[in-house]
Amino acid sequence: MSKIHLIENLAVSDSGFLFLHTTGETFTLNKTGSEIVRMLRSRKSKEEILKFFTENYIVDTNTIEKDFEELVAQLKFYSLVTEK
Amino acid sequence: MKKKLRYERPTITKQYSGLMNKFGSSSLSRPTVDIDGVSIKSLCEGYGSPLFVISEKKIRQNQKNAFRIFKNRYPKVQFAWSYKTNYLDAVCSVFHQEGSWAEVVSDFEYDKARKLGVKGEHIIFNGPAKSEAGLLNAMKNKSKIHIDHFDELFLISELAETNNIRAEVAIRINMDVGIYPIWDRFGFNFENGESWQAINRIIQNKNLKLVGLHTHIGTYVMSAEAYRIAAYNLAGLCKRIKNEFNVSLEYLDLGGGFASHNTLIGQYLPAEQLVPSVEQYADAITNGIFDVSFKSEDLPTLILETGRALIDDAGFLITSVITNKRLTSGKRAVIIDAGVNILFTSFWYKHNIQLCQNSGVHTEDTAIYGPLCMNIDCITESINLPSINRGDKLLIKYVGAYNMTQWMQFISMRPNVVMIMENGKVELIRKAENLDYLLEQELLPKKLKLIPV
Numbered sequence: 001m002s003k004i005h006l007i008e009n010l011a012v013s014d015s016g017f018l019f020l021h022t023t024g025e026t027f028t029l030n031k032t033g034s035e036i037v038r039m040l041r042s043r044k045s046k047e048e049i050l051k052f053f054t055e056n057y058i059v060d061t062n063t064i065e066k067d068f069e070e071l072v073a074q075l076k077f078y079s080l081v082t083e084k
Numbered sequence: 085m086k087k088k089l090r091y092e093r094p095t096i097t098k099q100y101s102g103l104m105n106k107f108g109s110s111s112l113s114r115p116t117v118d119i120d121g122v123s124i125k126s127l128c129e130g131y132g133s134p135l136f137v138i139s140e141k142k143i144r145q146n147q148k149n150a151f152r153i154f155k156n157r158y159p160k161v162q163f164a165w166s167y168k169t170n171y172l173d174a175v176c177s178v179f180h181q182e183g184s185w186a187e188v189v190s191d192f193e194y195d196k197a198r199k200l201g202v203k204g205e206h207i208i209f210n211g212p213a214k215s216e217a218g219l220l221n222a223m224k225n226k227s228k229i230h231i232d233h234f235d236e237l238f239l240i241s242e243l244a245e246t247n248n249i250r251a252e253v254a255i256r257i258n259m260d261v262g263i264y265p266i267w268d269r270f271g272f273n274f275e276n277g278e279s280w281q282a283i284n285r286i287i288q289n290k291n292l293k294l295v296g297l298h299t300h301i302g303t304y305v306m307s308a309e310a311y312r313i314a315a316y317n318l319a320g321l322c323k324r325i326k327n328e329f330n331v332s333l334e335y336l337d338l339g340g341g342f343a344s345h346n347t348l349i350g351q352y353l354p355a356e357q358l359v360p361s362v363e364q365y366a367d368a369i370t371n372g373i374f375d376v377s378f379k380s381e382d383l384p385t386l387i388l389e390t391g392r393a394l395i396d397d398a399g400f401l402i403t404s405v406i407t408n409k410r411l412t413s414g415k416r417a418v419i420i421d422a423g424v425n426i427l428f429t430s431f432w433y434k435h436n437i438q439l440c441q442n443s444g445v446h447t448e449d450t451a452i453y454g455p456l457c458m459n460i461d462c463i464t465e466s467i468n469l470p471s472i473n474r475g476d477k478l479l480i481k482y483v484g485a486y487n488m489t490q491w492m493q494f495i496s497m498r499p500n501v502v503m504i505m506e507n508g509k510v511e512l513i514r515k516a517e518n519l520d521y522l523l524e525q526e527l528l529p530k531k532l533k534l535i536p537v
Contacts, residue, residue: 016446018096026099030446030471033094059091063474070410071094077414078098 004072005082006040020080027078032057036071040081092444093408093471116438116479119400120504124440124477127502132516133404133477134422136488136501140178142398144506147182150394153362157370160385164208166340167193169391169485170399174503174513176200179394187389191218198225208337208389210256210298212236212270219243223251230254230298230337232271237282244291254296254337255282257321261313263302270300274317283321287329294331296384297321300339304348304392304432308360308368314338315372322384323376337387338369344396346433346482362393392485399484401427402440405476406455416450418469420478423454423461425494427480428487430463437463440477443470452478456495493517 009021016029018037029037032053039049046068053064075081117124120139127135147163154161164187165179171193176186177200186197189211197207204225212232214222219236220243222229231237231253244251256271257279272279286294297318301310318336325331343359351358360368373386403422411417424430437452447468454461463480472478491498497517502510 028097028099028446030092030095030444032092032471033096033446036094037096053091056086056089057091058088063091067093067408070408071096073410074096074414078096 003045003084004040004075005043005084006037006075007080007082010080012037012041018080025078027080032067033071036068037075090442091473093473095444095446095448095471097446097448115441115443117440119479121508122504122510124402124479127510128402128404128477130510131500131502131512133402134420134426134499135402136426136483136499136514137400137402138172138175138484138501138503138513139398139400140503140505143175143178143395144182146394146398147179147184150362150388150390151183153366154370154386154388157366158373158386160383162335162385162387164337164387164389166389166391167197168489169340170395170488171196172488172501172513173200174511175395175484175488185387191215191221194218194222194227205252208298208387210300210389216243220247223247223249226252228252228254228295230256230296231282231286232256234282237285241289241291244289250291250293252293252295253286254294254298254335255279255286256298256300257318259299259301259314259317261301261310261317263305263307263310267300267302271298274299274321279321283325287325287331294325294333296333296335296337296387298337298339298387300389301341303341304343305341306343306358306360308364310368311338311365312368312372315369316375319373319376319378319384323378323382326382332382333384335385335387336373337389340389340391340393342390342393344392344482344485346396346429346435348432349434351434395484396482397484399482399487401480401483401487403478403480405472405474405478407474408472411451416448416469418450418452418472419455420452420463421455421496422463422480422499423456423494423496424463425454425456425461425496426487426491426498427454427463427483428490429483429485433482435464435483436481437467437469438479438481439470439472440479441472443472443476446470458495488514493522497522 011019016034018027050064053059054061119137164185167188185206186202187208188194188197204227207227209222209227210230240251257274258268258271259274260266272282286292299314299318301314322333342365345355347355401422403420406419406421409417447470450467450469451465452463454463500516501514503513504510
C-alpha cells in the first residue's frame with residue numbers, strides 16, 4: 001500500500017497556517033485539516049488517522065475516509081504531498 | 085465515556101495576496117436557526133426538506149409600510165395584489181385582508197380571486213390574452229378591464245353591445261421612460277399616438293366607460309426617476325382627457341416593477357446599495373402626478389400593483405445538503421435537495437444563502453447545485469461557504485416572489501409550503517406533490533397497458 005508523505009520545507013503552525021518555504025505560498029487549514037496534516041507529518045498511516053477521527057469525532061468511517069481522500073487530493077493538487 | 089467532538093470536513097484553502105475585499109468578511113459565520121421564532125430544525129422535522137416557508141408577519145409589515153409611505157404623499161392610494169407573483173390562497177388572502185384588490189392576468193387567476201371572495205369591482209384584469217368568456221364574466225362583475233391591444237378593444241366593444249353592458253375599461257400604455265428594453269409588446273404606445281387613438285375610440289363608444297390609465301414600465305426597475313416620467317406622462321394624458329372630453333378618470337395605475345433585496349447575477353454591488361427604497365419610488369411617482377396640476381376633485385386614485393417588493397423577503401426556502409464534491413478544476417461543489425425547478429429565480433439572482441448550524445470559520449469558494457440530473461441545475465456558481473456536512477441545512481432568503489408560481493414538477497416534485505402565522509403557529513398552506521397527484525391528469529390508452537412480465 002502506498003504511503004502519503006508531506007513534502008519537506010513546509011511549516012505548519014498550531015492554528016492551521018501552512019507556509020511553503022521554497023515558493024512563499026501560504027495556505028490555511030481548518031481544525032480537522034490541521035489534525036490530518038499534523039498526523040501526516042508524524043508519519044501516521046491512513047488507517048491510524050481514520051481510527052483517530054472515528055474515536056475522537058462524531059463521524060463514521062465512510063465519511064472520514066471520503067473526506068480524507070479529498071483532502072489528500074487537494075494536497076496533491078497543491079504539490080504538498082507525495083505518494084510512495 | 086469520552087465525549088466526541090463535532091466533526092467538520094477537513095479543508096485547506098490557498099491564500100492569495102492582493103487587495104482586501106472592500107465589503108469585508110462574510111457574514112455567514114453566524115447561523116440562522118429560526119424563522120419568526122420557529123426553529124428551522126423543527127420545521128424540517130414536521131414538513132420535510134426542501135420546504136418553502138412564508139412569514140405572515142412580514143407580508144403584513146411590508147404591505148402596511150408601503151401603504152403608509154404612499155398615503156403620506158398622496159391622498160388616494162389603492163394597492164392591488166399581483167397574483168402572478170405568488171397566488172397561493174393564503175398569501176393572496178393576507179394581502180386582501182390588508183386592503184389590497186386583486187390584479188390578475190389570466191382567467192384562472194380571475195376565478196381564483198373570485199373564489200377567495202374578492203368583489204368583481206375590486207379586480208383589475210390585465211394581460212394580453214384574456215378569453216372571450218373571461219372578458220364577458222369580468223364585464224358582468226364590473227371588474228376593471230385593462231385593454232392590451234386593438235383586437236381586444238373591438239372584442240370588448242362587441243361583447244358589451246351584444247350583452248347590453250357598459251364595460252369599465254382602462255388601457256395599458258407603453259412608453260419610453262429610459263428603461264430598456266421598452267416593454268412595447270404590452271399595450272398601446274404613448275409616443276406615437278396609438279394610446280390617444282385608443283382613448284378616442286373608447287370615449288366615443290357608448291358601451292365602454294374609460295375609468296383609468298395603466299402603465300407597467302418593467303420589472304426590477306432600479307431607477308425611481310423612470311417612474312416619475314411614467315407618472316407624469318399618464319397624469320398629463322388624464323388631464324388632456326378631462327380638457328378635451330370633460331371626462332374625469334377614476335385612477336392612474338402605475339403597475340409594479342419595484343426591485344427587491346435580491347442581487348441580480350452580474351450585478352457588482354449588492355442590492356442594498358443599488359435598489360431605491362419604497363420612499364424613493366413613492367416620491368418619484370407622486371411628484372410626477374403633482375407636476376401636472378389637477379383640481380382637487382379631479383385628482384385620480386393612484387393604483388399600485390407592487391408584487392416582488394412586498395413578498396420576496398417574506399419567503400424562505402429551507403434545503404438540505406446531499407453531498408460535497410470536488411470538481412476537476414479543484415473547485416468545491418455542494419449538492420442540495422432544492423433545484424432550479426422550484427427555485428426559478430436562481431437564473432436571475434445571486435441568492436442570499438445562510439447557514440443554519442454552527443460551522444467552521446474557514447470558507448471556500450463553492451458552487452451549489454440542485455438535485456436534478458440536468459447540467460443547468462445550478463443554484464449559484466460561486467459563494468464562500470465554510471465546511472458543511474451531509475444533512476446540514478441551508479436557508480435561501482428572499483424567495484417569496486415568482487418561485488411558487490413559476491415552479492414546475494420536473495424530476496422532483498414540488499415540496500410543502502408552510503406559513504408561520506403572526507402568533508407563531510405553523511400552518512401547511514400547500515401540500516407536497518406525490519405520484520398520485522401527478523398521475524391524476526394522465527390517461528393511459530388501454531392498448532398500451534403492460535402485460536405483466
